[in-house]
Amino acid sequence: MGEPVAVSIVAMDPVLGAGVRSMLQSQADVAVVLPGEQSAVAVVVVDQVARPVLDLVRTARNAAHRPEVVLVATDLGSAGTMHAITAGARGLLRRSEASADRLTRTVLAAAGGDYTVPPDLLDGLLEQRAATRAPAAEAPAAAGSLSDRERSVLRLVAEGRETAEIARELSYSPRTVTTVVHDITHRFQLRNRAHAVAYAMRAGLL
Known part of the structure; x- marks a missing residue:
């Protein structure tokens, strides 16, 4: 420890x-x-x-x-x-x-x-979309919307859940969860899980 x-x-x-x-x-x-x-x-x-x-x-x-x-x-x-x-x-x-x-x-x-x-509160943030657009510097050309699966995974990431916990909660394999997070970070040109959550909140994607 x-x-x-x-x-x-x-x-x-x-x-x-x-x-x-x-x-x-x-x-x-x-x-x-x-x-x-x-x-x-x-x-x-x-x-x-x-x-x-x-x-x-x-x-x-x-x-x-x-x-x-x-x-x-x-x-x-x-x-x-x-x-x-x-x-x-x-x-x-x-x-x-x-x-x-x-x-x-x-x-x-x-x-x-x-x-x-x-x-x-993550659910409630959906209503804040108009007020939470990302700055232009954080809005890559490849940006789009999140799928339901991506949104579900990212919400649990935002709760601080580990990959294994997310997999159990959503009945996915840990590999699937890892792939979903990787796809999000790659598509939006983000650094890591934390950056993905922050970006999605500010951009109104969650």
Whole structure:
């Protein structure tokens, strides 16, 4: 087992921050650091996703050591999710769903470069398509739509699922899942799974 992932807690409400800190301190795979210390992931804990929160996400992401950001919010909807992703959040969770294990998985996924979003919010992002077009620099000429199979696989990738888990969930072979992800990244000229999820969200393909 490798070294625990260093995690910092950023919270507007000290009570919310203390609750998240307590959960993570019991997890062997993460190590909660003191304010001001370097971390691989910053967990930002808020009530609602509003402009000050998005500024907080940007500030956390732009710290000198460039941590990934996981946003835990009491109230989290599709619009807030998209704004948070645009601001730099890599993982999103509702406080009501943020058990110690799930939060830890989200933190580890963020540290590894993967995006994690609640499944129902991925569905809701379909309604944000007009507002989530990718910048021209990220819209290759070969871009098109996703098939139902590709969309199903990518949604599970966005949840932080591993290849074997996705295969079991969709009754595919692991090889099929790997091929689907490879086809998506090749067609859209993307770097990896995380980039595929981010691109699909911003381009309104999910």
